[in-house]
Amino acid sequence: MRYLVPLLLGLALLAFWEIWVSAANVPVFILPAPSAIGTALVDNFAALMAALWITVKVTLLAFFWAVVSAVGLAIIFTRARLIEMALYPYVITLQVTPVVAIAPLILIWVGFDNASRALVIIAWIVAFFPMLTNTVQGLRSIDPQLHDLMTLSGASWRQRLVYLELPAALPAMLTGAKISGGLALIGAVVAEFVAGSGASTGLAWRIIEAGNRLEIATMFASLALLSALGIFLFYLLSFCEWLLLHRWHESFRR
Amino acid sequence: MNELALNAASLRYDNGFTALNNVTAQFDSGSFTALVGPSGCGKSSLLRLLAGLEQPFIGSVAGLAQRHIGFVFQEPTLLAWRSVADNITLPLQIEGHSPNEIATRLDEALALVGLADFADALPRQLSGGMKMRVSLARALAKRPPVLLMDEPFAALDELTRFRLDDDLRAIWQQQKCTIIFVTHSVTEAAYLAERALIMQSGEIRQEIAIDQSGRDGGFRSAPAFTAACAALSAALGHDIGGEI
Numbered sequence: 001m002r003y004l005v006p007l008l009l010g011l012a013l014l015a016f017w018e019i020w021v022s023a024a025n026v027p028v029f030i031l032p033a034p035s036a037i038g039t040a041l042v043d044n045f046a047a048l049m050a051a052l053w054i055t056v057k058v059t060l061l062a063f064f065w066a067v068v069s070a071v072g073l074a075i076i077f078t079r080a081r082l083i084e085m086a087l088y089p090y091v092i093t094l095q096v097t098p099v100v101a102i103a104p105l106i107l108i109w110v111g112f113d114n115a116s117r118a119l120v121i122i123a124w125i126v127a128f129f130p131m132l133t134n135t136v137q138g139l140r141s142i143d144p145q146l147h148d149l150m151t152l153s154g155a156s157w158r159q160r161l162v163y164l165e166l167p168a169a170l171p172a173m174l175t176g177a178k179i180s181g182g183l184a185l186i187g188a189v190v191a192e193f194v195a196g197s198g199a200s201t202g203l204a205w206r207i208i209e210a211g212n213r214l215e216i217a218t219m220f221a222s223l224a225l226l227s228a229l230g231i232f233l234f235y236l237l238s239f240c241e242w243l244l245l246h247r248w249h250e251s252f253r254r
Numbered sequence: 255m256n257e258l259a260l261n262a263a264s265l266r267y268d269n270g271f272t273a274l275n276n277v278t279a280q281f282d283s284g285s286f287t288a289l290v291g292p293s294g295c296g297k298s299s300l301l302r303l304l305a306g307l308e309q310p311f312i313g314s315v316a317g318l319a320q321r322h323i324g325f326v327f328q329e330p331t332l333l334a335w336r337s338v339a340d341n342i343t344l345p346l347q348i349e350g351h352s353p354n355e356i357a358t359r360l361d362e363a364l365a366l367v368g369l370a371d372f373a374d375a376l377p378r379q380l381s382g383g384m385k386m387r388v389s390l391a392r393a394l395a396k397r398p399p400v401l402l403m404d405e406p407f408a409a410l411d412e413l414t415r416f417r418l419d420d421d422l423r424a425i426w427q428q429q430k431c432t433i434i435f436v437t438h439s440v441t442e443a444a445y446l447a448e449r450a451l452i453m454q455s456g457e458i459r460q461e462i463a464i465d466q467s468g469r470d471g472g473f474r475s476a477p478a479f480t481a482a483c484a485a486l487s488a489a490l491g492h493d494i495g496g497e498i
Contacts, residue, residue, distance in 0.1 A: 145329060146331055148325070149325070149345075152307070152321075152323060154320060154348065163333075163344065163348065164333070167333070167335050247376065248334045248335040248377075250334075250378070
């Protein structure tokens with residue numbers, strides 16, 4: 001039922017869309033019928049898949065670096081209060097400054113000979129912050145008695161990290177990762193909009209291109225692929241969460 | 255032989271609160287001492303001082319290296335993602351014992367607390383009393399000469415607490431370790447310990463030896479137990495202005 005109901009609703013909406021477009025004679029450059037979008041997807045399959053692959057690469061690279069840098073910085077923050085005090089305002093500045101406004105700068109600095117690197121950096125900026133705050137939160141909310149336990153066992157800082165801090169912060173980190181994963185995709189699309197070029201043509205670039213040519217069906221096809229990618233990422237991360245936490249964490253108690 | 259001692263020790267926290275004020279106490283090797291007093295009287299602070307988790311503001315602590323101390327917290331304080339066995343062996347793993355040694359000590363500790371059948375269970379599958387047993391086993395697996403316990407059974411129902419009290423007495427007699435047991439329960443202190451230190455406002459106000467006659471039978475109905483309860487109550491009652 002959980003899967004059937006939304007599926008039926010989706011199919012009904014698609015059918016209504018198809019019928020309405022042909023009945024009301026909506027021009028194809030305003031709203032193409034689902035069948036036309038399907039045809040566009042099949043016709044441009046190779047080009048769209050190549051574009052999807054580029055967007056996937058940018059998204060995953062940005063996500064990967066967001067996770068690595070955020071976890072690293074979070075560990076430093078919880079170990080050294082002074083570093084946190086010094087750096088935190090700048091991290092927030094980076095977060096609140098609209099990335100679209102920084103994108104041209106990044107493009108100038110790193111993008112001329114390597115456009116995809118600029119895309120990854122822009123997407124990384126978007127994805128970084130929730131991962132950082134969630135990880136810091138996770139590391140901070142560890143029971144002080146568990147820290148006492150590690151102290152009494154004579155744990156080194158590395159043992160404390162491996163045996164206690166990382167596993168204890170894992171639920172919060174995975175929550176951050178789910179948000180960051182979605183944001184990395186948004187960041188990749190934004191990056192392509194502002195910094196994409198003929199050298200790296202991801203799905204967002206395809207959307208602009210198709211829009212310019214009034215190939216609205218191709219635009220919808222790209223859009224559908226982007227949504228599918230976002231959903232896939234979300235469920236992939238949810239699956240990772242289930243895999244890592246379902247044995248022991250309260251949130252999976254039935 | 256004095257294994258543990260506080261010499262005119264004071265403890266002040268960063269916020270300026272003085273938790274302990276000029277406390278002097280000795281804990282003989284193999285003795286069982288209860289620290290009794292109302293909440294906020296400094297009994298947990300005294301324990302943390304002995305464990306080296308806090309440093310005295312003035313005075314000194316003659317203690318042991320932390321690896322020789324078994325500490326049982328108020329909460330079970332288990333790592334939810336580790337099985338019972340992995341929780342018990344965590345300190346041993348950190349201290350770097352050989353796998354054989356760890357396995358031997360694990361079996362020994364599981365047997366002492368009667369959890370041999372639950373080695374692979376996860377903490378969330380256990381009852382409150384069983385979690386506390388795991389916590390106790392984790393402390394015992396270090397084979398500590400000193401066991402510090404901070405109101406370990408306070409959150410449990412009375413029947414479970416009685417059973418754990420009995421088991422703790424048996425473990426103490428078998429292991430011959432020094433136990434310092436913090437509790438706010440007069441009956442628990444009287445039942446478990448050989449002597450009780452009455453604490454109030456960060457000071458030790460009185461030391462009461464508990465008559466051990468009648469230990470062979472049911473101590474809860476022995477006159478010595480009733481007398482100890484009365485003595486402890488009187489000591490506490492006096493300190494809080496005649497009311498209990």
